[in-house]
Amino acid sequence: xxxxxxxxxxxxxxxxxxxxxxxxxxxxxxxxxxxxxxxxxxxxxxxxxxxxxxxxxxxxxxxxxxxxxxxxxxxxxxxxxxxxxxxxxxxxxxxxxxxxxxxxxxxxxxxxxxxxxxxxxxxxxxxxxxxxxxxxxxxxxxxxxxxxxxxxxxxxxxxxxxxxxxxxxxxxxxxxxxxxxxxxxxxxxxxxxxxxxxxxxxxxxxxxx
Amino acid sequence: xxxxxxxxxxxxxxxxxxxxxxxxxxxxxxxxxxxxxxxxxxxxxxxxxxxxxxxxxxxxxxxxxxxxxxxxxxxxxxxxxxxxxxxxxxxxxxxxxxxxxxxxxxxxxxxxxxxxxxxxxxxxxxxxxxxxxxxxxxxxxxxxxxxxxxxxxxxxxxxxxxxxxxxxxxxxxxxxxxxxxxxxxxxxxxxxxxxxxxxxxxxxxxxxxxxxxxxxxxxxx
Numbered sequence: 001x002x003x004x005x006x007x008x009x010x011x012x013x014x015x016x017x018x019x020x021x022x023x024x025x026x027x028x029x030x031x032x033x034x035x036x037x038x039x040x041x042x043x044x045x046x047x048x049x050x051x052x053x054x055x056x057x058x059x060x061x062x063x064x065x066x067x068x069x070x071x072x073x074x075x076x077x078x079x080x081x082x083x084x085x086x087x088x089x090x091x092x093x094x095x096x097x098x099x100x101x102x103x104x105x106x107x108x109x110x111x112x113x114x115x116x117x118x119x120x121x122x123x124x125x126x127x128x129x130x131x132x133x134x135x136x137x138x139x140x141x142x143x144x145x146x147x148x149x150x151x152x153x154x155x156x157x158x159x160x161x162x163x164x165x166x167x168x169x170x171x172x173x174x175x176x177x178x179x180x181x182x183x184x185x186x187x188x189x190x191x192x193x194x195x196x197x198x199x200x201x202x203x204x205x206x207x208x209x
Numbered sequence: 210x211x212x213x214x215x216x217x218x219x220x221x222x223x224x225x226x227x228x229x230x231x232x233x234x235x236x237x238x239x240x241x242x243x244x245x246x247x248x249x250x251x252x253x254x255x256x257x258x259x260x261x262x263x264x265x266x267x268x269x270x271x272x273x274x275x276x277x278x279x280x281x282x283x284x285x286x287x288x289x290x291x292x293x294x295x296x297x298x299x300x301x302x303x304x305x306x307x308x309x310x311x312x313x314x315x316x317x318x319x320x321x322x323x324x325x326x327x328x329x330x331x332x333x334x335x336x337x338x339x340x341x342x343x344x345x346x347x348x349x350x351x352x353x354x355x356x357x358x359x360x361x362x363x364x365x366x367x368x369x370x371x372x373x374x375x376x377x378x379x380x381x382x383x384x385x386x387x388x389x390x391x392x393x394x395x396x397x398x399x400x401x402x403x404x405x406x407x408x409x410x411x412x413x414x415x416x417x418x419x420x421x422x423x424x425x426x427x428x429x430x
Contacts, residue, residue, distance in 0.1 A: 048294055051430045074296040082287025088226040097222075100215040101295040 001025055002047070002150060002181060007056035009042050016042045017201050020056070026149070029172070029182035031190050034201035040185040041081065043201060044154050047183060048078045060150070074102065077148040079156060083139035087128035091119055091138040094127060098142055105145050113144035117167055132159045140164075143171045151175060153184040212297030213305045220309030234275045234314050235321065241267040242325040253330050260329035261339055261390035265383055268318045268343060269350060273375065275314040276354045277361075277368050279306060284362050284428065293429055299422040307355045307418065315347035335390050338399055342389035345406040346382050352410075352417035353378045359424035382409065 001024065008018040016039035024030050032040050045051035047058055049065045049072065058065045060072045085094040092110050099105040105113075111121040117137045127135055136159045143151065151172075157165050169191060172182055176194045184190065224231060245263045246256055283289035292302050322343055326336045357375040361367035385402045393399040 045430070050290065050293060050426075070296040070298075073294050076294060078290070078294050080287055080290055082285070082290065084287035084291040086223060086282075086286060086288060088223060093222075097215075097219050098291060100219070101212045101292070101297060103211075104215075 001061055002183070003059045003062070004047070005057055005059075007043075007046060007058065008054045009039065009046050009051065010054040011042065015054075020199075020201070022197075022199050024181050024183060025195070026179045026181055027176055028195040028197070029176060029184070029190075029192055031196060031198045032183065032185045032201065033198050034185075038201040040201060041154055044078075044080070044152055044183065044185065047152055048076060049073070075149040076152065077142060077146070077150070078152045078154075079139055079142070080154045083135050085127050085135065085138055088126055090124050090126055091130075091141070092121065094138060095141055095145060099145055102146070109145060110141075113141045114138075116144040116171065117141045118163060133161060133164065136160055137164055140168055140171075143168065143175070149180050151180065151182045151184075153182070155185055155187075157186055157188060212295055213301050216292065216302050216305035217309050220306055221312065224309065224313040230275065230278060231313055231317065234271050235317050237274055238267050238271040238318050238321065239325065241270065243328060246328045256329045257331060257335075260326060260331050261335075261342075262387045263329070264322055264325060264339060265343070265346075265387040268315075268322070268347065269379060269383055271318055272315055272347065272350045272354060273372060273379075275310070276358045276371055276375075279310050279355060279358045280362050280425065280428075281358075281367075289425065290429060293425065299425060300418040303355060303359070303421040303425065304418040307351050307421070310355065311348050311351040315351055319343045319347060331390075335394060338390045338393045341403065342386045342399075342406065345403060345410060346386035349382050349406070349410050349413055350379065352413040353382070355421045356417055356424060359421045359428065362425065362428035382406070385409075 003023050005021050007020040009016045020043065022030065032043060034040050042051060046053045049058070049069060060068070060075065063071070065072055084098065085091075086097070089097065091114060092107075095110045095113060096104065114121040117140055119134070119137055119141065127138060130138070140156060140160075156168055160168065172192055173194070175182060176192065182192075190196070242264055245259070249256060249259075280289060283292065293299055295302065319340060322340055323336045326339055331339065353375060354371075357371045357378075360374060361370045364370060385405045389399045389402045389406075392402050
């Protein structure tokens with residue numbers, strides 16, 4: 001369970017948002033919404049612990065982030081704007097590296113994860129020569145690996161085609177069914193089941209519910 | 210410890226894929242060290258005197274040249290963010306990256322230094338001393354350099370800034386490192402210089418990863 005209470009974040013002298021509070025229960029998801037530049041990425045970074053909030057707190061299972069950073073990070077899968085993959089390696093190598101710090105995934109798990117996202121597991125092409133959408137697919141294959149309890153995803157659907165969006169949604173639904181929690185930002189509607197809520201940064205746009 | 214090994218292997222694998230980066234550092238070192246004898250001419254006594262200094266400066270500049278790549282690509286493609294979110298101390302991860310930098314950028318310099326030293330007419334003992342000083346001193350260059358590279362991460366014109374920040378930190382390393390051969394040749398004994406280098410190495414081995422980790426956290430905010 002992720003609890004955010006009275007969170008306030010600053011960028012330099014500028015206040016991005018204040019008094020942000022919500023609770024994300026296991027098996028539930030939150031869609032962070034807001035205009036471009038509203039501070040969605042800033043909020044996500046504060047949730048992961050990359051950004052230190054000016055005030056307020058984020059707690060994971062009742063323990064504030066700064067007290068149990070490593071335990072929290074063991075449960076966390078974060079995907080930011082950047083894909084977090086190396087151009088010089090192929091997709092399988094990238095997934096192997098990404099997982100190797102916690103516990104290295106087996107080759108079979110990686111093959112399965114890549115299939116899940118419609119990638120060719122036997123391809124040895126360096127990620128450099130893949131398209132933007134394919135790179136995103138490689139990054140999102142991490143969702144199918146491992147058993148992290150909390151996913152924080154910044155614009156996961158960016159650059160994806162409809163088939164890939166469907167596969168990612170399938171992975172998300174499975175994650176939620178297992179009792180995982182999910183926070184994501186997206187400018188499109190997110191067709192997920194389960195308990196989903198919207199959190200707005202700034203004023204909600206009335207004409208675009 | 211698992212994280213340390215994983216990051217070290219990752220960085221070495223990446224260095225293998227980008228051999229041109231290693232080659233560039235090495236080529237720069239060879240070029241600078243070879244141009245001096247050509248420019249100065251066949252004055253054996255003079256060449257012998259300046260050899261340790263020239264080789265040390267060349268090694269220092271070569272390692273400086275490779276510093277920006279230490280964190281920049283990881284920062285740009287988001288993998289640094291992922292490393293910072295790994296369930297392991299960031300200082301340990303930084304130490305692994307520093308070790309990988311040393312192995313990839315500095316060890317080749319140490320290995321090549323004896324060959325280049327021959328151009329300056331150094332004798333066997335002087336060459337051995339030079340290599341010993343470089344072997345002790347270049348890890349220091351990587352450790353201090355990592356702090357500079359982390360501090361200037363994401364800054365435009367970071368390369369120049371790194372050089373400016375690191376100059377005062379590099380100067381003692383250079384003085385004691387380059388002084389080893391001279392101290393030994395004049396009969397003073399190189400023990401004092403080597404001990405000082407060792408002490409600096411021990412201190413920065415502990416402090417530099419912590420400083421680097423803090424600087425990386427600021428850059429990632």
